[in-house]
Amino acid sequence: MSKRAIVVVDFQNEYLSTGKLPLVGIEPALANAARLIAAARVNGDLLVHVRHEVATPDAPVFVPGSDGVRIIPAVAPVDGEPVVVKNYPNSFRDTGLKQMLDERGVEELVVIGAMSHMCVEATSRAAADFGYPVTVVHDACATMDLEFGATVVPAAHVHAAAMAALAFGYAAIATTDAYLA
Numbered sequence: 632m633s634k635r636a637i638v639v640v641d642f643q644n645e646y647l648s649t650g651k652l653p654l655v656g657i658e659p660a661l662a663n664a665a666r667l668i669a670a671a672r673v674n675g676d677l678l679v680h681v682r683h684e685v686a687t688p689d690a691p692v693f694v695p696g697s698d699g700v701r702i703i704p705a706v707a708p709v710d711g712e713p714v715v716v717k718n719y720p721n722s723f724r725d726t727g728l729k730q731m732l733d734e735r736g737v738e739e740l741v742v743i744g745a746m747s748h749m750c751v752e753a754t755s756r757a758a759a760d761f762g763y764p765v766t767v768v769h770d771a772c773a774t775m776d777l778e779f780g781a782t783v784v785p786a787a788h789v790h791a792a793a794m795a796a797l798a799f800g801y802a803a804i805a806t807t808d809a810y811l812a
Contacts, residue, residue, distance in 0.1 A: 640744030645699035655786035720753035743771035
């Protein structure tokens, strides 16, 4: 078994164009993620799927049991692949993710998913803080436009800033093609 885990963060229906939080670039990110997942299965890497749910019943998004929280079929787990349910951006916070990785002897993480600036970044930073070498495959991630004051920050800039911040001290950043090569 490989000592690597691919952590697939929050690729859920809520982020599709039909969801309540549609992301810019979600379709190409999903296509790249599907390629990475297929390669991980061939290579014997551990695939860990992470699904976000909001813990309060009156939440406007990520409501437990709703269609929005379901993992998108193109990147859905197959039998035997663990699914971690989280309630915070950081996939390690109040979940069994760290214990699962330790029990399986994982030494290195690859992170893909949604949203680049939120859960991908929080999970990657936490993983690095735990001592894992982390690679984020940036074209297998997606995000949205954000606003700060009167400034609209386009998703491409949000994504670039998140990846630049991670590359500064938390993770190696790669493309799908480079990672698979």
